[in-house]
Structure formats: structure tokens, C-alpha cells
Amino acid sequence: MTATQLLAIALAGVLTYAIRASFLVFAGRMTELPPTVTTVLRMIPAAALAALVLPGLVRPDAGAFDPVNSIAVGGVAAVLMSLWKRSIGLSLAVGLVVVVATRPFLG
Amino acid sequence: MSASSQTDELTLRGAFREGALEVLPIVAGIIPFGLVAGAAAVDAGLGIEGGMALSLLVFAGASQLAAIDLLARDAPLLIILLTVGVINLRMAMYSASLAPRLAHVPLLQRMAAAYFLVDQAYALTIMRVDRAPTRPHRIAYYAGVAAPLWINWQIMTAVGAVLGSTIPDWLPLEATIPLVFLAMLVPAITDRATLAAAVVSGVVATLAVGLPNNAGLLVGAFSGIAAGTLVALRTEARVVEVQR
Numbered sequence: 342m343t344a345t346q347l348l349a350i351a352l353a354g355v356l357t358y359a360i361r362a363s364f365l366v367f368a369g370r371m372t373e374l375p376p377t378v379t380t381v382l383r384m385i386p387a388a389a390l391a392a393l394v395l396p397g398l399v400r401p402d403a404g405a406f407d408p409v410n411s412i413a414v415g416g417v418a419a420v421l422m423s424l425w426k427r428s429i430g431l432s433l434a435v436g437l438v439v440v441v442a443t444r445p446f447l448g
Numbered sequence: 449m450s451a452s453s454q455t456d457e458l459t460l461r462g463a464f465r466e467g468a469l470e471v472l473p474i475v476a477g478i479i480p481f482g483l484v485a486g487a488a489a490v491d492a493g494l495g496i497e498g499g500m501a502l503s504l505l506v507f508a509g510a511s512q513l514a515a516i517d518l519l520a521r522d523a524p525l526l527i528i529l530l531t532v533g534v535i536n537l538r539m540a541m542y543s544a545s546l547a548p549r550l551a552h553v554p555l556l557q558r559m560a561a562a563y564f565l566v567d568q569a570y571a572l573t574i575m576r577v578d579r580a581p582t583r584p585h586r587i588a589y590y591a592g593v594a595a596p597l598w599i600n601w602q603i604m605t606a607v608g609a610v611l612g613s614t615i616p617d618w619l620p621l622e623a624t625i626p627l628v629f630l631a632m633l634v635p636a637i638t639d640r641a642t643l644a645a646a647v648v649s650g651v652v653a654t655l656a657v658g659l660p661n662n663a664g665l666l667v668g669a670f671s672g673i674a675a676g677t678l679v680a681l682r683t684e685a686r687v688v689e690v691q692r
Contacts, residue, residue, distance in 0.1 A: 342494045342495050342497055342498035342501070345525075346494060346498060346519050347498075347501060348525075349515070349519060349525050349528050349529075350498070350501045350502055350505055350506065350515065350519075351501075351505055352525070352529060353502075353505070353506050353511070353515055353528060353529060353532040354504075354505030354506045354507075356529055356532060356533055356536075357506050357507070357508055357511065357532060357536045357539070358562065358563060360533070360536050360537060360539050360540050360543070361536075361539045361540075361542075361543055361562040361563065361565040362543065362558075362559060362562035363540050363543050363544070364540065364543040364544040364546075364547040365543045365546060365547050365550065365558045365559070365561060365562045365565070366555070366558060366559060366562070367547065368546075368547035368548065368550055368551045368553070368558055369551060369555060369558075373548050374544055374548075376684075377677075377681070378544075379544070379545075380641075380677055380680045380681065380684075381673060381677050382540065382541040382544050382545075383541060383641075383642065383676075383680070384641065384642060384645040384672065384673040384676035384677055384680070385537050385538050385540065385541050385669075385673060386538035386541065386632075386633075386636040386642075387633065387636040387637050387642040387643070387645040387646040387649070387672070387676065388645040388646065388648075388649040388668075388669045388670075388671075388672030388673045388676060389534050389535060389537050389538055389649070389669045389672075390535075390538075390629050390630075390632055390633040390636060390646070391633060391645070391646040391647070391649040391650035391653070391668070391672060392534070392649040392650060392652070392653035392664075392665050392666075392668035392669040392672060393514070393534070393535060393629050393653075393665065394626045394629040394630055394633060394650070395649075395650030395651070395653060395654050396650075396653050396654045396657050396664065396665075396668075397625075397626055398626055399654055400654060400657050403657050403658070411620075411623075412620070412622075412623045412626055412627075415623055415627060416626055416627060416630050419627045419630045419631055420630050420631075420633075420634055422631070423630065423631045423633075423634035423635065424634060427634075427635055428474075428477035428631075429477060429478060429481050429628060429631045429632065430476075430477040430478055430479055430480040430481055431477060432627065432628075432630070432631035432634075433480055433481060433484070433624060433627050433628055433631060434480055436623070436627035436630070436631075437619070437620070437623060437624065437627065440620050440623045440627075441618060441619070441620065444620065
């Protein structure tokens with residue numbers, strides 16, 4: 342690990358802490374948030390995660406549209422597993438098995 | 449005697465133990481994720497110290513994996529921070545949701561609690577508060593949930609980092625990032641509004657892949673937030689109308 346990498350990790354840590362502390366720090370002089378703000382905040386997890394995951398699945402290596410690949414198929418398996426049991430570890434394990442099993446055929 | 453029948457004499461230690469017991473099955477489920485966080489860091493050339501720095505300073509697995517990937521490719525600092533910021537932005541929602549429920553807790557304890565605010569700590573605490581609003585020692589319960597999650601995460605990162613070099617080549621570590629995100633995305637979709645947020649965000653981000661500086665991620669996420677908010681506000685407006 343270089344000094345630059347450590348700096349990046351430290352800044353990422355500060356940023357993440359700032360996000361986590363954002364509202365908690367002001368809780369003492371805060372009442373319930375306006376409903377519209379709550380609604381906007383409620384959309385963040387689904388929107389952020391979808392924007393992160395979908396492009397890589399259907400456009401591998403930021404290339405052309407190519408949704409049939411081993412990671413996308415493993416992703417479908419992980420989603421099905423998540424619908425059944427809410428466990429990140431279990432979904433990860435099942436998805437990885439499917440990726441490994443389909444990689445020779447799908448790339 | 450069940451725990452709920454002795455609410456009045458619930459001690460701080462009792463509330464802590466309550467949280468720790470309830471989080472144990474979840475902790476077990478996170479073990480593979482933690483191992484991958486350590487192994488991926490070593491695999492990317494960051495070393496054990498890089499993996500541990502991430503787990504100690506950032507303590508947010510999904511963003512750690514994304515940061516490892518970017519650090520290995522020598523991505524610009526701004527891109528690394530933007531990506532980590534977008535992935536962890538959901539914690540602002542957790543913070544906002546917990547804040548009024550922990551308003552009675554002293555500032556220093558709230559500041560400490562913020563460091564430990566991960567998905568599972570939020571989910572369990574909000575469930576307990578909403579299930580038993582009068583049950584005392586919320587912050588002790590939260591600490592009981594957070595402590596095993598943190599200890600487990602640090603240990604598994606270290607173990608994964610040590611084992612990292614022995615992981616065979618056929619195990620596709622690069623696939624773990626999308627798989628973990630998908631496993632987190634599914635429980636985040638709870639109604640039509642969050643579904644709209646996910647679909648619009650994913651489609652826009654996919655179309656915008658070519659934009660410079662990973663901007664497609666931001667454009668996608670904010671389109672999705674806007675779409676989901678619109679659907680939620682329209683649904684709420686309809687509910688109000690029906691009630692009239």
C-alpha cells in the first residue's frame with residue numbers, strides 16, 4: 342500500500358463517517374424531518390445500489406450491451422437467493438457458485 | 449420468563465445482551481463477505497495493512513470492495529471518493545431515521561454510534577424501537593448489535609487477507625462486488641416507489657456508461673431518486689384523496 346492509497350482510504354473513511362454522523366449529530370435539536378425529505382432519503386439505497394450494479398452486469402467492461410454473461414447469471418441467482426433468505430453471505434456464496442459453473446460456457 | 453415481561457427492570461447490560469443475541473445469526477451470514485473484503489485487498493496489491501485500514505477507517509463492506517477495485521486500477525482520488533460517497537449515501541437515510549429516536553442520547557455517544565452505523569445495526573435497532581417504543585436503553589441495545597458486527601468484520605478481514613494469497617485463480621473475486629450489491633438491493637426494494645427508483649437508476653446508469661469520471665453513476669442514482677420520489681408523492685396524494 343502506497344502513501345497515496347492510504348490517504349485515499351483515510352479520506353474515504355472521513356467521508357463515510359460524515360455521512361453516518363450527518364443527522365445523528367444534530368439529533369439533540371432536531372424533531373422529525375419533513376415527510377418529503379424522508380421520502381427522498383428513502384429512495385437512496387435502491388437508487389444508489391441499482392446504479393452501481395446494473396451497468397457492470399449488462400455492459401461488461403463498460404463495453405457494448407451484452408447481458409448474457411456468467412456474472413449476470415450469477416447475479417440472477419443471488420437475487421433469487423435474497424428473495425428467499427435475507428443473508429448477504431448466502432447470496433454471495435450461491436452467486437459465486439453459479440458464476441464459476443457458467444464461466445466456461447458464457448465467459 | 450420472557451425478556452419483554454421484565455421491561456421495567458431491564459438493565460443496560462441486559463439491553464446490550466439482547467442486541468448481541470439478536471445479531472448473532474446475522475454476524476454468521478456476514479463471514480464470507482468479510483473474508484472477501486480482506487482477500488480482495490491483498491489480491492489488489494494493497495496488502496493486509498490496506499485491507500485492515502479499509503475495515504477500520506471505512507467499515508462499510510460494499511464501498512470497501514469498490515474502493516479496492518478502483519485503488520488497484522490507480523483511479524483518480526475524486527472518483528474513489530465519489531464512488532464511496534454514492535455507495536454509502538444510504539447511511540444518511542439511516543442517520544436521519546435514527547436521529548429522532550436517539551435524540552435523548554448524549555452527543556458523544558451519538559458521535560460514537562455514527563461510526564458503527566452499518567446496514568444490519570440500523571435494521572435491527574429500528575425494528576426494536578418500532579416494535580417496543582417504550583423499551584428502555586435503545587443505545588445499549590444498539591451497542592450490543594454493533595459490537596459483534598464490528599469485531600467479526602475486523603477479524604474476518606484479517607483472516608481473509610492472510611488467506612488471500614492462497615485463493616485459487618478460478619474463484620472470481622471480481623464477481624463478489626456486483627453479487628453483494630444485488631443482495632443488498634433486493635431488501636432495499638420495499639414498494640412501487642423504491643422499485644421505480646431502482647429501475648430508473650439502473651437503466652439511466654447503464655445508458656450513461658460512457659460519461660467521463662464515472663458520472664453515469666451519479667446521473668443514474670439521482671434520476672432514480674427523483675423517479676422514486678415522484679412515484680411516492682403521487683401514491684401518497686392518492687391515499688389522501690381516498691381518505692377524503
